[in-house]
Amino acid sequence: MDAAQKFELLRRFFDEVNGRDKAIGKGDKSNSVGVYMPSDLASIKQGIEQLDGMIDPAGWFLDGGAGKLQVALLMAGVYEIPTLAVEYDGELLIESSYYIPELKRRGFEVSAPLVMQKGNFLTDEVYKRAGINFCDITTSMNFYSDHLGLARKIAKEGKKGSVFIFHGPERRDRDFSPLKFEREIILRKYYSVDRGLYIYRK
Numbered sequence: 001m002d003a004a005q006k007f008e009l010l011r012r013f014f015d016e017v018n019g020r021d022k023a024i025g026k027g028d029k030s031n032s033v034g035v036y037m038p039s040d041l042a043s044i045k046q047g048i049e050q051l052d053g054m055i056d057p058a059g060w061f062l063d064g065g066a067g068k069l070q071v072a073l074l075m076a077g078v079y080e081i082p083t084l085a086v087e088y089d090g091e092l093l094i095e096s097s098y099y100i101p102e103l104k105r106r107g108f109e110v111s112a113p114l115v116m117q118k119g120n121f122l123t124d125e126v127y128k129r130a131g132i133n134f135c136d137i138t139t140s141m142n143f144y145s146d147h148l149g150l151a152r153k154i155a156k157e158g159k160k161g162s163v164f165i166f167h168g169p170e171r172r173d174r175d176f177s178p179l180k181f182e183r184e185i186i187l188r189k190y191y192s193v194d195r196g197l198y199i200y201r202k
């Protein structure tokens with residue numbers, strides 16, 4: 001299966017999961033750290049592919065607030081980038097751990113390391129448990145959840161040159177200094193708002 005076929009399989013799988021969860025009232029979900037809502041995978045892929053090599057495939061990719069692992073599976077399974085998925089909501093993580101064998105049964109192999117951790121991505125403890133140094137993470141991504149805290153952690157402890165991808169509503173003047181803003185990629189509208197990927201670098 002090539003990368004395009006894997007992406008299609010993943011997209012269809014999450015369309016099923018998200019459609020089913022929405023139908024039983026388990027779509028968007030609030031918890032004590034924020035709100036879970038799934039990304040639009042096709043938009044994320046389109047955005048990631050415009051990054052022109054900014055993601056280092058040899059370093060770790062952090063999905064900070066991984067939800068049901070959609071983006072983590074895209075990165076580790078389709079782009080073959082070692083990925084650390086950190087999610088505070090244990091229920092979401094338990095549910096999504098069943099997706100990996102189900103995807104495998106359908107022919108989708110997760111070819112790169114995918115490490116899942118329950119916990120708060122702002123704490124050192126999750127990285128210790130994962131056996132991954134925060135400074136070995138070369139790209140971090142976050143979908144509008146504790147993004148300021150994560151930007152601060154990258155500024156303080158992250159690897160020099162590492163990239164922070166903030167996925168959020170369209171707004172040009174978002175300031176995560178001292179991280180330096182590099183570029184924005186406007187995504188198509190979903191959840192009725194314009195969204196973008198905003199790229200910063202330490």
Ligand SMILES: C[S@@+](CC[C@H](N)C(=O)[O-])C[C@H]1O[C@@H](n2cnc3c(N)ncnc32)[C@H](O)[C@@H]1O
Nearest residue numbers: 033034036037038039065066067088120121145
């Ligand atoms: C908007 S959802 C995004 C889910 C997923 N990344 C996606 O794009 O489909 C944000 C998720 O971040 C989680 N979250 C928020 N703050 C967190 C934190 N400090 N540590 C770990 N997870 C967090 C929430 O529980 C929620 O599941």
